[in-house]
Amino acid sequence: MKKKTLSLQTHLWTRSCYSSSYELISQMFDIAHLDYYKKEVLNYFHFAFQNEAYKEERVSEVIFNSYVLFSVFRACYNIYVRPNGFEKRNLLHEEVEERDYYLSSLSREEFINPYLAIKSIYDIVEIEELEGTFSEIVRATLLDSLEDVYTDERSVQIMTYFKLLDACWLINERMK
Numbered sequence: 228m229k230k231k232t233l234s235l236q237t238h239l240w241t242r243s244c245y246s247s248s249y250e251l252i253s254q255m256f257d258i259a260h261l262d263y264y265k266k267e268v269l270n271y272f273h274f275a276f277q278n279e280a281y282k283e284e285r286v287s288e289v290i291f292n293s294y295v296l297f298s299v300f301r302a303c304y305n306i307y308v309r310p311n312g313f314e315k316r317n318l319l320h321e322e323v324e325e326r327d328y329y330l331s332s333l334s335r336e337e338f339i340n341p342y343l344a345i346k347s348i349y350d351i352v353e354i355e356e357l358e359g360t361f362s363e364i365v366r367a368t369l370l371d372s373l374e375d376v377y378t379d380e381r382s383v384q385i386m387t388y389f390k391l392l393d394a395c396w397l398i399n400e401r402m403k
Contacts, residue, residue: 232305233354240294244382248302248315249402252395255299258381261396265389267292272385276327277368286369293365296388300357303391306342306398307349313342317344333397342393357383 237245244253247329255264271289306313337344347358360383 230308233301235298235301235305236294237298240291240298245298248305249398250304251262251298252399253402255295255395256399258295259261261392264292264296264392268296268385268388270391271361271364271368275364277376289365289369293361296359296361299395300361300391301393304349304354307345310342310346313398316402318342318396318398320401332393337394338397339391341397342395344390347381348390352383352387357387361378361388 235245235248235251237243241254243254243380245254267289321339323335323339327400333341337347363382
């Protein structure tokens with residue numbers, strides 16, 4: 228089955244319509260830093276599994292950030308489906324020392340070539356499963372309980388999302 232690129236659905240969170248995954252990744256880091264996104268994802272998982280409600284005054288921020296992240300997941304999927312765009316941009320970084328790749332979720336090889344991180348995820352996890360699990364986590368965060376939210380043992384782990392964010396950050400830094 229041939230895989231097709233997906234709409235990035237940026238109209239849900241910005242007036243600009245991005246058709247390029249790489250433009251979207253750049254815009255993502257213009258909005259906030261990598262640490263911010265990772266902290267938000269960590270918070271969503273924490274609140275969802277602790278059966279605590281997220282701060283009511285931050286609900287709109289949660290929704291906005293989740294739309295940004297859904298677009299990023301789709302951008303990564305599009306890079307996975309069309310790797311030739313990645314190769315043309317020359318985003319590999321051969322000279323890497325151990326102190327350079329402090330990103331704990333990526334291996335040395337993935338730090339050299341962030342496409343490998345994206346590929347390793349989408350070879351195992353379908354985009355629908357990745358988005359579905361994240362959607363359920365966000366929903367549980369806002370509902371303050373996982374009881375009414377469907378999850379199963381195959382749910383996507385938090386490190387998967389961290390790995391995608393780390394790969395995006397490297398792509399953004401190397402495009403500068």
